[in-house]
Amino acid sequence: MDCDVQKTAVEARIAGLVRSAMGPRDEDESPSAACETVLGEVTGQALTSSEGGKRLRALLALDTFDAVRPASPDGDADAKRMRDAMLDLACAIEVFQTAALVHDDIIDESDLRRGKPSAHRALAEATRSTSIGNGLGIMLGDLLATASVDIANTAARVLHPHDAIVAAFLNMHREVEIGQVLDLAVELTPLDDPHALAEASLNVFRWKTASYTTIAPIELALLAAGTDPRQARGRALSVGRPLGLAFQLADDLLDVTGSSARTGKPVGGDIREGKRTVLLADALESADGSARRELADMFEAPERSDEQVARAIELFASTGAIDRSRDRIARLWRQSREAIGAWDLDDGARAAMTAACARFVPMA
């Protein structure tokens, strides 16, 4: 199916699903009038926070399902019902992403998300209280996480095997949550062992990004299309793990090479925040003594100036770290394609699957 058409369908369906998962249910006891306004702010923010993602994860899940599901005659009602349920399951992944980002922004104290106030900041504004805004933000993340599993559980009634799909969905939650713990742990690691830092960062990418960006969308789609759970997991890992790492490396690279207009973020934002990336690790590893000291000092300081950001980018280039990231991306993307090649797909399905994955590495 055409990518833009799919994306529009996903966008519309997410709004409907979030509205019904978060909104009042028939049998609900009404909240007291005194509290209704605040609850309204929270459910309104759930919709606002759900808007405007790239929907790459939902599209990967749908394209994988379409590539591998058995052919069925046009107008087959069962096939249509399953495709609709797969759309909901794909949307559930996006709803989970929103939940994770709401908590992420609280943890990172980020004021902005996709160019708008982050959820907890908007709620602080609405209630005129930073601490109540943070509290409501934590709960909004919890509510969206619950909604995501609820949407997946309902979709899994139609798709099979029900319990394996719900279990895989929950494993995705677990992996991302562990990934966030590991990400916080990386912030505590010293900068004197660049090799260990690169390993640790790539490991965080596996847990925090690849898990729900590429592995789970493929795994859930394969399960829904009837693949045996063990095989679905193996295939999802073989394609999704390298693809997810390549995606995050490309994202980090874009931060230092991309134009602000294209990414919507200022160039060097990660450096300004002092984020410990693979780029930084590679630069530290290849830099000579004085440049290495300069970089380490810069990243151990509480803040970095515009000049320092520019200087760090210069060092990322001159030490070969940028080229090395490009090489890493190319190698990982090759691994991912080879893994697709090992599936038993006809040429059309293999091309569709490869195209679906290629969206994650636009620069490769």
Next chain:
Amino acid sequence: MDCDVQKTAVEARIAGLVRSAMGPRDEDESPSAACETVLGEVTGQALTSSEGGKRLRALLALDTFDAVRPASPDGDADAKRMRDAMLDLACAIEVFQTAALVHDDIIDESDLRRGKPSAHRALAEATRSTSIGNGLGIMLGDLLATASVDIANTAARVLHPHDAIVAAFLNMHREVEIGQVLDLAVELTPLDDPHALAEASLNVFRWKTASYTTIAPIELALLAAGTDPRQARGRALSVGRPLGLAFQLADDLLDVTGSSARTGKPVGGDIREGKRTVLLADALESADGSARRELADMFEAPERSDEQVARAIELFASTGAIDRSRDRIARLWRQSREAIGAWDLDDGARAAMTAACARFVPMA
């Protein structure tokens, strides 16, 4: 089954379930050495935070299941398998409670929980960073919430109907999360309308407490014992709603009448924190002009002294608010018992069910 034996079984099983839901799985990619220590702190804290609850919710679920499930011959393997799965489902409710308390303590900035440092404080201590401790605390709550659904989903494979049990479990999550939002909203309500305040507080009790304390344990046990979902919901609400409200009213009452030795908390702790309770609303409603102003001023101030706490307790007694809470508890407990009476149970089962519920209102 004997209550202490059950409680010991629950306590032991929770530790095992949390360890396996949160610990590494066979196929997991190991976290890098640099991050392993922090992850270890988080999983260790998951176990510490899981210890030492009263397990009232798990016991209610088990007792309800035992009261209503069809009789089976001794040594029936299927019945044994289902009872074991019911134990896990009951533990899942307790794991969810721990998850909710971890987030609660962050939101309320509580340093202590059950006499030990609260989870985010312990993690801040371990990482020597308040902000990383808060971040890890948010993730620990998320991980435990995910673990709770995972445990419920696995238990529901054996119990039936699978999807209805998972859906009811997720609805419990949703209700508590909404309850927490409403609880934050109550903190923003003015004190000039005591009737509205009492309504709002009771409404918070329904969402934040009764939901997972009494309604869900009964509903999940009835579903697992084969009751039709609509009937299970209706029965759980009819018994669990008044019982849960009575339980929270009794808990609030204990805060002003109980001895510190019995509750493990200082007398008047809720007053010191300025918590807007039904007791406060009732006192405001019955107090004469000057006493009402005195109470309102006290609770609108940022802090309350020992003398003010003692004075508030005096006013709660002299305005009749304490007696009114006792009346409310007695009336709600009567409603709950009448609702049990309307179930089609034999005398033994009805007595068992009534005894299970009576644990929530020790003073009635």
